[in-house]
Amino acid sequence: MTHEPNRADLHKDPKRVSGMFDEVAAGYDRTNDILSLGQDRLWRVATRNAVAPKAGERILDLAAGTGASSVALASSGAEVVAGDFSPGMIAEGRRRHGRIPNLSFVEADATNLPFADDEFDAVTISFGLRNVNDVDAALDELLRVTKPGGRLVVCEFSRPTFKPFRAVYQNYLMRALPPVARAVSKEPDAYVYLAESIREWPDQRALGLLIKHAGWTHVAYRNLSGGIVALHRGTKPEA
Numbered sequence: 617m618t619h620e621p622n623r624a625d626l627h628k629d630p631k632r633v634s635g636m637f638d639e640v641a642a643g644y645d646r647t648n649d650i651l652s653l654g655q656d657r658l659w660r661v662a663t664r665n666a667v668a669p670k671a672g673e674r675i676l677d678l679a680a681g682t683g684a685s686s687v688a689l690a691s692s693g694a695e696v697v698a699g700d701f702s703p704g705m706i707a708e709g710r711r712r713h714g715r716i717p718n719l720s721f722v723e724a725d726a727t728n729l730p731f732a733d734d735e736f737d738a739v740t741i742s743f744g745l746r747n748v749n750d751v752d753a754a755l756d757e758l759l760r761v762t763k764p765g766g767r768l769v770v771c772e773f774s775r776p777t778f779k780p781f782r783a784v785y786q787n788y789l790m791r792a793l794p795p796v797a798r799a800v801s802k803e804p805d806a807y808v809y810l811a812e813s814i815r816e817w818p819d820q821r822a823l824g825l826l827i828k829h830a831g832w833t834h835v836a837y838r839n840l841s842g843g844i845v846a847l848h849r850g851t852k853p854e855a
């Protein structure tokens with residue numbers, strides 16, 4: 617008899633989430649590319665443009681995984697810290713990108729960041745906030761480590777705006793993605809979890825409100841790929 621993991625509760629258990637990402641670390645970027653039909657490259661460019669990193673700035677890319685999002689930020693010359701709580705992801709990131717002098721990988725739990733107050737000019741999190749077990753705590757921590765007037769960019773899966781497309785997309789997520797993931801990934805459960813966590817995640821407006829409630833101002837969002845992904849921005853109030 618096989619025992620299915622209790623996926624509904626998976627996101628509430630940081631150790632299991634960290635372990636799951638440790639397992640997928642090596643093949644993670646390639647699998648994402650396939651499952652998103654190559655769209656993830658466009659989403660990364662849009663995120664980088666929204667963060668608008670400049671040389672001399674210090675930027676935190678939280679839940680950075682293997683650093684795919686961080687590399688694009690570091691090419692600006694800014695000092696980029698890629699933080700993630702999965703040792704497997706951090707090790708794979710260091711192996712791939714260890715030679716980039718202005719990019720460092722740090723083991724960091726989003727709900728208890730190992731950084732000082734007001735340390736970063738900008739903080740960003742791509743496809744990570746949804747995985748964090750306590751989203752409010754992560755938004756509070758991101759605010760704490762950002763300089764007054766500093767900026768936040770959240771890139772996350774969201775809700776397609778065109779209703780007929782939304783139905784097709786839900787079908788893709790729940791029916792097509794798990795068998796495709798089984799074919800291309802050694803850890804297909806991680807992608808079943810991905811589909812379920814996207815379905816349960818707040819839509820554009822609701823996430824905007826969470827960010828506002830955490831204390832960020834000038835909160836706004838824009839949709840990418842018809843709302844499959846949304847980019848939310850915020851600013852830390854001046855002291």
Ligand SMILES: C[S@@+](CC[C@H](N)C(=O)[O-])C[C@H]1O[C@@H](n2cnc3c(N)ncnc32)[C@H](O)[C@@H]1O
Pocket residue numbers: 630633634637678679680681682683684685699700701702705724725726727741742743744747748749
């Ligand atoms: C889907 S990956 C995203 C990686 C990368 N940002 C990207 O765009 O490819 C999500 C990452 O969130 C990390 N993560 C989940 N919960 C976390 C937490 N509480 N603190 C830090 N990282 C966390 C996981 O380890 C994983 O590497």
